[in-house]
Amino acid sequence: MTHTVDTTNSDSGRREDDAVQADAIESELDASARIAKRPGSASGTGLSGGSDARRASTNDVVVARTDVEWLGRYLLGTWADVRLGARELTARPELQRIDGQSFEEHRARVSGQLKLLVEDGQVHRAFPSAVGGADDHGGNIAGFEELVLADPSLQIKSGVQWGLFGAAVLHLGTEYHHTTFLPAIMNLDVPGAFAMTETGHGSDVAAIGTTATYDEATGEFVLHTPFRGAWKDYLGNAAVDGLAAVLFAQLITKNVNHGVHAFYVPIRDAATGEFLPGIGGEDDGLKGGLNGIDNGRLHFDQVRIPRLNLLNRYGDVAEDGTYSSPIGSPGRRFFTMLGTLVQGRVSLDGASVAAAKVALTIAITYGNERRQFTAGSDTDEEVLLDYQLHQKRLIPKLATTYAASFAHEQLLTKFDEVFSGRADSDDDRQDLETLAAALKPLSTWHALDTLQEAREACGGAGFLAENRLVGLRADLDVYATFEGDNHVLLQLVAKRLLSDYGRRFAKADFGVLARYVVEQAADRAVHGSGLRSLGQRVADFGSTARSVGQLREASAQRQLLTDRVETMVGEVAAKLRPAAKASQKDAADLFNLHQSEIIEAARAHAELLQWEAFTEALEGTAGVTSGMDDGTRVVLTWLRDLFGLGLVEKHLAWYLMNGRLSPKRAQAVGLYTERLSARIRPHAQDLVRAFGYGPEHVRASIATGAERERQTQARDYYRAARAAGTLPVPEKKPARPR
Amino acid sequence: MTHTVDTTNSDSGRREDDAVQADAIESELDASARIAKRPGSASGTGLSGGSDARRASTNDVVVARTDVEWLGRYLLGTWADVRLGARELTARPELQRIDGQSFEEHRARVSGQLKLLVEDGQVHRAFPSAVGGADDHGGNIAGFEELVLADPSLQIKSGVQWGLFGAAVLHLGTEYHHTTFLPAIMNLDVPGAFAMTETGHGSDVAAIGTTATYDEATGEFVLHTPFRGAWKDYLGNAAVDGLAAVLFAQLITKNVNHGVHAFYVPIRDAATGEFLPGIGGEDDGLKGGLNGIDNGRLHFDQVRIPRLNLLNRYGDVAEDGTYSSPIGSPGRRFFTMLGTLVQGRVSLDGASVAAAKVALTIAITYGNERRQFTAGSDTDEEVLLDYQLHQKRLIPKLATTYAASFAHEQLLTKFDEVFSGRADSDDDRQDLETLAAALKPLSTWHALDTLQEAREACGGAGFLAENRLVGLRADLDVYATFEGDNHVLLQLVAKRLLSDYGRRFAKADFGVLARYVVEQAADRAVHGSGLRSLGQRVADFGSTARSVGQLREASAQRQLLTDRVETMVGEVAAKLRPAAKASQKDAADLFNLHQSEIIEAARAHAELLQWEAFTEALEGTAGVTSGMDDGTRVVLTWLRDLFGLGLVEKHLAWYLMNGRLSPKRAQAVGLYTERLSARIRPHAQDLVRAFGYGPEHVRASIATGAERERQTQARDYYRAARAAGTLPVPEKKPARPR
Incomplete structure (x- = not known):
């Protein structure tokens, strides 16, 4: 399986302390990105149905592709x-x-x-x-x-x-x-x-x-x-x-x-x-x-x-x-x-994922058909999704939607176990409630963000009711505050993280413990929703992931994300320690003084849970991924990496301030997520097709192929006029903004 | 005037290289924040009408207050x-x-x-x-x-x-x-x-x-x-x-x-x-x-x-x-x-500012009246705006709204000069168009973000049409893409920045120039909308602002923000340099490969323009701020600092990756913006009152005082029942999430 993991830019031999040149990294990334850049362009439509981006790894060649039918069933x-x-x-x-x-x-x-x-x-x-x-x-x-x-x-x-x-x-x-x-x-x-x-x-x-x-x-x-x-x-x-x-x-x-x-x-x-x-x-x-x-x-x-x-x-x-x-x-x-x-929260989590899937189906389909501005040609306008910015606006959201979808599946499974009585202990119930409280805020906000980005990415067409984005967004707006206000839910999660932390280190000194070696408890960490544990000393991290290449390894991503949760919880716990001996008023003031940090720690935890769910879905347990071909695994791995490194990028300041990433490596993270978006771009249409929503579900006129027909008609018109010599001559090539 | 600038935590004697302890900074900040924390709480309503937060500076005592009438007229x-x-x-x-x-x-x-x-x-x-x-x-x-x-x-x-x-x-x-x-x-x-x-x-x-x-x-x-x-x-x-x-x-x-x-x-x-x-x-x-x-x-x-x-x-x-x-x-x-x-863009900028003002008037009024959860007391629930998170959600948006309002006034002035013919050169027109293209995206997105945050901060009540937030948000949604799609406008701004840059350094080497000393051109920089110039060597910056205290100085904020624009533009210009000699196709591909950076540079420039406008409004030119009392100046300075340092915080990863801020100082930025929000909190109601919108404009039932009446009625009921001994005894104090 190792040959399917993208190791094109592997530079694991490099030392952390080396001044890894961002420029060098960038050109490396550029080179590899180019390989996968526009495999579908030959089709002329920008659509990547059945696309197959050839890519080289160090030892082998894997054709990155998306088995839509298999993936659809898996989802x-x-x-x-x-x-x-x-x-x-x-x-x-x-x-x-x-x-x-x-x-x-x-x-x-x-x-x-x-x-x-x-x-x-x-x-x-x-x-x-x-x-x-x-x-x-x-x-x-x-x-x-x-x-x-x-x-x-x-x-x-x-x-x-x-x-x-x-x-x-x-x-x-x-x-x-x-x-x-x-x-x-x-x-x-x-x-x-x-x-x-x-x-x-x-x-x-x-x-x-x-x-x-x-x-x-x-x-x-x-x-x-x-x-x-x-x-x-x-x-x-x-x-x-x-x-x-x-x-x-x-x-x-x-x-x-x-x-x-x-x-x-x-x-x-x-x-x-x-x-x-x-x-x-x-x-x-x-x-x-x-x-x-x-x-x-x-x-x-x-x-x-x-x-x-x-x-x-x-x-x-x-x-x-x-x-x-x-x-x-x-x-x-x-x-x-x-x-x-709790089922209200569970179901809003799932409904939000479904809405995000439809939003992306609409925006990516349109982005693959709609043309605007000529860039590299005098006559042919570019398909929107070929613009870097358009990729950056939509493709990371596609990665998050996959993560949220896999995370929801775990939540629903947990819910079913508890409510069927198959695993109905107090701990199970608490885990379920914490998991729901962690995931519902992220997915409901993600749905709103995705619907809004999709609406803006579709321009004026996105604002028409007939294209559904505005209606869905208006309806889902309240999902962020009902069945538990999102911020209040995250605070509940934080409370659980803090109490787990407290239980573990009841008698130890917090300052020391924040960086202490704790036992690996992967199964519980993934399936439960309590505090994630680190398998290694945090202090080791710097030397564990020495290179950009290694950032793409699941273990490195896991460590970066887990370390952040663990450290934040440990720090907050230490800051809140005086509350135990303080008056009710002073304790409340102390808590309030760190409320934002507390909620941020809970959010980090929830993001980690999504990442773990994606990784588990990718790696498969008990044979559930049997049937995933290598090409699909490549694409899904890119998508998981984009999600994981996207989280690292989002919180880059934290990683820098806390010495977890060097400035040079931090720059490489952003460059690499950009390149990942470009690599995934040819597969974007397949990745939304795998959501399995047909026209009868999507019901957006811009996602029916109408735009492609219009574009074809326009290009045919100009082509014919040029061929017939009837197209008026331009006075001079007009300057155009781009 | 110096005594009005907040120097409470001045530690300008420290060296950049000193390991400034974030913890120490934090406790300093805590101490000073406490001074200004709840000056209005004696009133019992949480409303800060006529509030006056006493605060100590090193040399003098200034009563921070807001002259609502004067400020309203000024706005x-x-x-x-x-x-x-x-x-x-x-x-x-x-x-x-x-x-x-x-x-x-x-x-x-x-x-x-x-x-x-x-x-x-x-x-x-x-x-x-x-x-x-x-x-x-x-x-x-x-x-x-x-x-x-x-x-x-x-x-x-x-x-x-x-x-x-x-x-x-x-x-x-x-x-x-x-x-x-x-x-x-x-x-x-x-x-x-x-x-x-x-x-x-x-x-x-x-x-x-x-x-x-x-x-x-x-x-x-x-x-x-x-x-x-x-x-x-x-x-x-x-x-x-x-x-x-x-x-x-x-x-x-x-x-x-x-x-x-x-x-x-x-x-x-x-x-x-x-x-x-x-x-x-x-x-x-x-x-x-x-x-x-x-x-x-x-x-x-x-x-x-x-x-x-x-x-x-x-x-x-x-x-x-x-x-x-x-x-x-x-x-x-x-x-x-x-x-x-261009007037379409100018007017959308102004309308968006007006909508953000009303949104904050609603959410801050409600946040000052609505109570939820008891924290430091057995009986009295906290006013929402006393929660740190609620402050963090609304008060930076208040700062941005002030910045956008002052920036809009400059844009409108420029527009009037051009269209009246008083200053109607090609350069003037270009400056106007660039300024409009820079500000309209920021203000329209800001209005949407503010309306949404306000809606969520008002919970279910925010979702009712009678409270206006959802209706305004739905209507303003399209402002982000009409009269010029926001991203396309920012790209126009970037084009201007790049061509200005190119003009200045036509014959020089870009790599060197990116850090070159360029002439100060404050007047042009503020009033024009072309590339901002740095007054000092970028390399000097590290030693210029040695401390948290200095981050609060306008000159330090200006340098941080200007440096970022200048550096980003210089870097992108260098990367795009090969395009001059490339084929149309390759040039387009190169541009596309850096599209996100290009747009980010334009955004940074637009943010700087907002900051300059705020600073100019605060410092006053030609006596227009005559009548601003010292107390009001203190509050507005906090607000400007929150805006400026909020931008630094937003882009903290950039400052860290580019060595402009040390990790310790970077941590202090976030802590300080949090404290600034807490300091401004008692003045928040006055700051929205200064927007000057009466009930006939706000027309939101939750911002009419109805919530305060309900809260008073509820508290009176419990108080009376407690006094009469008719309140049932709790079985045991119930545990509550907070």
Whole structure:
């Protein structure tokens, strides 16, 4: 396999201390880049379908190519059939978004589409077989994610109904609730809201103001909204469709507040659609996107519900008002309850990856067809993707999308293991929650960045609704702040990293430990989501990766990325150490003084997890990559290297400030990622084809081949006119900007 | 004045070579930061109206404060009265956007609003007094920019009518066209399209396919669209309202193509609204934003117009078909014609600054009122803007907005000088165009980034249309690619930088010159937009700024920023040198191989121009800052330093790789910008108040004080319950994520 790894520029014999000349490196890189530069140009279309860039390695010749069919299947992952089934669903026009509808029309359409999903039945996968489901948690999410391509409003509205409202009844309720409420939730007889967030409290769920006070006299809970900030807000299904809600409120009995619990509450009269007595609400109105969902507000004025409507899996109140819970610690109980709802984050991670895939399919297809400015010729304009800048704008995003896709597959697998009960320990659950909290921020932001870059890369055409980029971006915008604000999630990850760190070095001195040799724990490090460990002394690193060539080795990339996480966590831990002995106020101030660093460490960790997932997908475990041919491996290795070294480049200042890279080597990183983009460029079209989205999913007029037809027509026109001698003579060759 | 410059941490006695300990620097910074940390907290609201942070300098005590009224007036700039007048206009509800309208309704509303603008008369300012205008170019743009706050669709639609369609007739036409066409354009009897862009050609205007062939036999031009890619596209007023267009086409006479010229062309029958014979079109339909504008496509099938409809200021055709032009070079002629339309870029720069100001007004007001998570207290939640991360997300954007605002004022002044004829040399025009090409990309991207960060910083509330951030972002999205794609504009800037560089060092060796001492030319450097010059040897820099303290000096920031531009331009110039002797193809390949660097150099140059503008606004020239009190100067100096050092931080890897900053000093840069954000934090509310936008302009429900009321109500509720002993006892203090 070694011959497939790109060793063209191997200079591993060089010493770190040598003044490695950036110029020399650059010309080396140039030379090798040229080899792979424009293999597809002979085809004349700029399209690289079946492209095969010949490249030389030191010992062998491997034809870099992309086996689109194999790769496409590989990307579909464990739940390939479910995904393909869901894609058939999203290809049905009646499930697709119609641009330009009023939000009332759009809401009505999506409500109707939900009924089609019920008929289809796929959305019931996660529910217990006892009530007609399939107990298939991973498959359920895999299918759900694909719905984003029909209409993100459809996806999220179905997520509200079955993934939040229904899932809360399932996971927080018990037998009684399952048999009483689930059937009507599943068949949509009772559309419902997930009433957690309040106007005054989003991310800090523990501090919500709504109360549910047990009245021993009547055996009822009294639900109450004590002030305006405690109105439930931004709830899908609340403005129009919801007949019931799962309401989160502070459970109070015998004058003790037992913290946030969930209650099943009817909110509207099914016959009239009017709010039930004591309940009121407001429509959130038009939003930046997702306007097919009727988000709204709810408030409660001493509303009474039966005691049994408490979803009592993790906390119950007896008739006499006695509280009991299988989990003694209120904090742990709270996080356990919230943890059952992790699937929202898991599915947003996957949906964001799907959206990024479609965005790149559109922009790369267009970039491969659209021509602008003549550069090396008097007559032929260049294809956009042949411009270095265009490559730099899109191809690293392609690499990140692959990384995010493979990382998501791991997250979904972990999710399925936990929720199926196959691996359901406390540690497993914590790992799952941390992994979801790490990946969801990166993928949702990546989707927005990718959609925006794609939109700008397509110019005015990208701004038209018919080309989908603006609509998807508008809808996905809120993914960055719902189901956990991205920054708050990263802070949760950081907390976990710090506590892992603390556990390991409980009795040692932090300053020393930051650079200490810790045991290699690759399996746990990759599969778990806790603190990554370094296999070698950090101090060794300088001599481990001596050259540009070695930066391309997975082990060097891993070390650079892991070292950064480890060092940052160690440094922050040391800085936060005084907090242990400080007053609450001083500890909070200290934490706040390092908040940015803390979050940056979590982000670095999440990036590393993506890189590990990509590397594992590339290296294969247990034979899953069997069938990957050498050419495909070359291309995917370039892509993984671009992702890994792109991360190093992004954080180059850190590596320089901390003495991990010399200035000369640092310069080489940037030059090399640029060359990698150029090498991958001929394979870009194949790499988006492997995402497997057909015209029925992409539905962007600029990605249908229309632009290629227009370009061909224009060139034919000029060619014919030149041949016939009818083309007017230019007064003089006009100067053109380029 | 020296005592007003922040010298708290001055350590200028230190040697560069000393191992300046980052930790030591950090604790110094911490200490001083604490002084200014929460001066307004006594008010209990987190609002810093009239805040005065006491701070100690080595020799004196200056009370950092913000004179909101003075600063507000200063920001209004030269055309203060025009801006205030335009703001009165934008405060009128009938000119404001109504969210949620269908695009047909929105178009109709904006069309109606244009008539109100005619009645108001302000939009006629730029036209000649001979036809009822005021010959006031700067004022016209200043007023136009403010319209963005009523509705960006209104702004851009009026820009299409008077700033593009009308301005093309004005600047490219002559007396005949002015008297014949302008009156009906000004009073909106003839709404018109600016038909330049084609489906197949956006940025490369010189390559458009539409032809205007002179027919000597009839004395007419024959307008023709030879293929689908040559359809005019994305034209405002083309889909519905346009009765005429200024059409850009290749002027062909006697079988010679004289390049792109503009023609006045009636396109619809005013009575029926139908296209005239030979003309067809399509509606561009729904877009990502600006849906109050009827963008569409036009195509022409052998359409005949009178010879006199050629807008003939820069090129004319006599009755016998003889072409003549006052500008011999077709290239220069082309760029001269396009140059007359620079006002589009100027005004987008200003409108983007206005949008960023409103975005920050919303997010900072909300961040100062919204509370989330208890940190240092059991009961009181923290105001969002007291979190370090929240400061880091918003306050540097505040600094950039000030920089962009001051830079825009310089651009507008330059524009007014050129268009009024007061300073209208070729050099002046080139400087203006380069300055516009440099600033427009930065400000339009900054507006998008700021709107997005503001939207995310406001959480779910930020996603509601009623809080305006999503709507403004959607509308401004296209500002990044229209009136010149941002990347293409930066490439134009780079071209200018390279040619300036080449001119200066025509006969010298580039390698040496890249570090050569060049003459200081501050005035030209600041006011012109060509290549900035360094006043000192680059090699001296290391010893010039020896310490963190000195990084805060304007001279040190200027050197760091200027050095980077100069070095990058010199390096790229050296790399491109072989192109002079290469074939067209090889030269193009070489250019392409360095395209990213080239654009990065232009971006660095544009950032420097913003920094210079901020610094000049701070230092004042010709007494314009008279009235700035010392306290305000302290705050603005912090803000300028945050902007300048923020740029250094953004490009830290470059400074490290190129040996301009030591690793230790580089670490101090990041720590110091963090501390600057904390120092500015108490003044943030005043700094957005100085933007001068009232509730009638901001129109975001979360920025009306509603959130503060909700927070007060909630706290009062808990306080009263605690006092009365009715608050239920917590089971145990719940664990909360922070």
